[in-house]
Amino acid sequence: MSDKPRPGKDKDLRFIKNAIEDADAVYRIFSSELLGEQSPGVIEMISEGMLLIMEQYDELNQMLDDDAMTPIQVLEHNRCLRDLLKLMIKERLSPVGRVATANVIQSLGSQLRSLMVTKEIRGVATTGYHA
Amino acid sequence: MAIEKTTEKIEERGNSQELELGKDLLIYAGLFGFGIAYNKLIAHMNGKYGQHGYTSLFVVFGVFATMAALSTRIGAINTLKIAAGFVSSGLPMVLGDTTRHLEYKQEVAVALARASKARRKGMNDVGQTQTGERQRFALHQERH
Numbered sequence: 001m002s003d004k005p006r007p008g009k010d011k012d013l014r015f016i017k018n019a020i021e022d023a024d025a026v027y028r029i030f031s032s033e034l035l036g037e038q039s040p041g042v043i044e045m046i047s048e049g050m051l052l053i054m055e056q057y058d059e060l061n062q063m064l065d066d067d068a069m070t071p072i073q074v075l076e077h078n079r080c081l082r083d084l085l086k087l088m089i090k091e092r093l094s095p096v097g098r099v100a101t102a103n104v105i106q107s108l109g110s111q112l113r114s115l116m117v118t119k120e121i122r123g124v125a126t127t128g129y130h131a
Numbered sequence: 132m133a134i135e136k137t138t139e140k141i142e143e144r145g146n147s148q149e150l151e152l153g154k155d156l157l158i159y160a161g162l163f164g165f166g167i168a169y170n171k172l173i174a175h176m177n178g179k180y181g182q183h184g185y186t187s188l189f190v191v192f193g194v195f196a197t198m199a200a201l202s203t204r205i206g207a208i209n210t211l212k213i214a215a216g217f218v219s220s221g222l223p224m225v226l227g228d229t230t231r232h233l234e235y236k237q238e239v240a241v242a243l244a245r246a247s248k249a250r251r252k253g254m255n256d257v258g259q260t261q262t263g264e265r266q267r268f269a270l271h272q273e274r275h
Binding site: 038039048049077086091093094 | 242247
């Protein structure tokens with residue numbers, strides 16, 4: 001009998017749940033600590049980021065039920081969020097905003113790690129952006 | 132007699148120099164006040180608008196205000212000479228800053244468009260997800 005982790009089993013589900021927790025953390029930071037930022041450009045990025053996180057959250061929850069679903073789209077959202085954050089750190093954020101952004105980046109990195117494990121378990125190869 | 136006249140002239144010159152120094156100090160005090168108010172304005176703009184892209188233009192306005200105030204003391208010709216120097220050294224910076232800001236704005240627009248596209252793609256793929264399957268099943272049930 002093979003010890004290889006299978007989709008919908010312990011390890012797979014654990015890492016999906018980790019990714020959901022990270023999405024939760026990012027959403028919480030976006031909706032509380034970063035929402036105080038006044039700059040119109042930053043507000044636009046935060047709004048788009050929150051929408052992306054909501055999509056991620058939805059898809060990750062579906063992945064818990066559906067073994068056949070792959071994390072490709074969630075990874076794409078993670079990539080887009082990272083792009084937004086790369087630009088956000090160039091903005092003139094308040095000291096609280098800067099710390100919150102660093103926390104978001106940390107959560108996204110942790111989520112990416114979980115998604116990579118899930119991707120490997122579910123056996124998909126992803127390269128670059130999926131337009 | 133001659134000594135008295137010389138003394139008067141020296142006193143007059145001294146008074147005139149004091150007057151000139153007084154005018155200079157008045158201008159410096161005015162510029163200091165302007166600097167404080169301008170600093171508050173810039174802090175407000177940065178806080179409210181973040182990356183507004185007008186930093187170099189704010190610097191230009193600050194230099195312009197300083198030179199305008201000093202022109203009353205150093206004369207129009209000297210002011211123009213100094214202004215020409217500032218234009219020479221500042222123009223590349225203004226153009227560079229504006230270009231960099233436009234590039235940054237373009238990057239933001241591209242990132243936002245990509246994020247929006249990724250979200251729409253997720254929504255379009257709903258037919259392949261479990262929710263989509265459920266929706267299709269519900270529709271099938273309704274029809275039959």
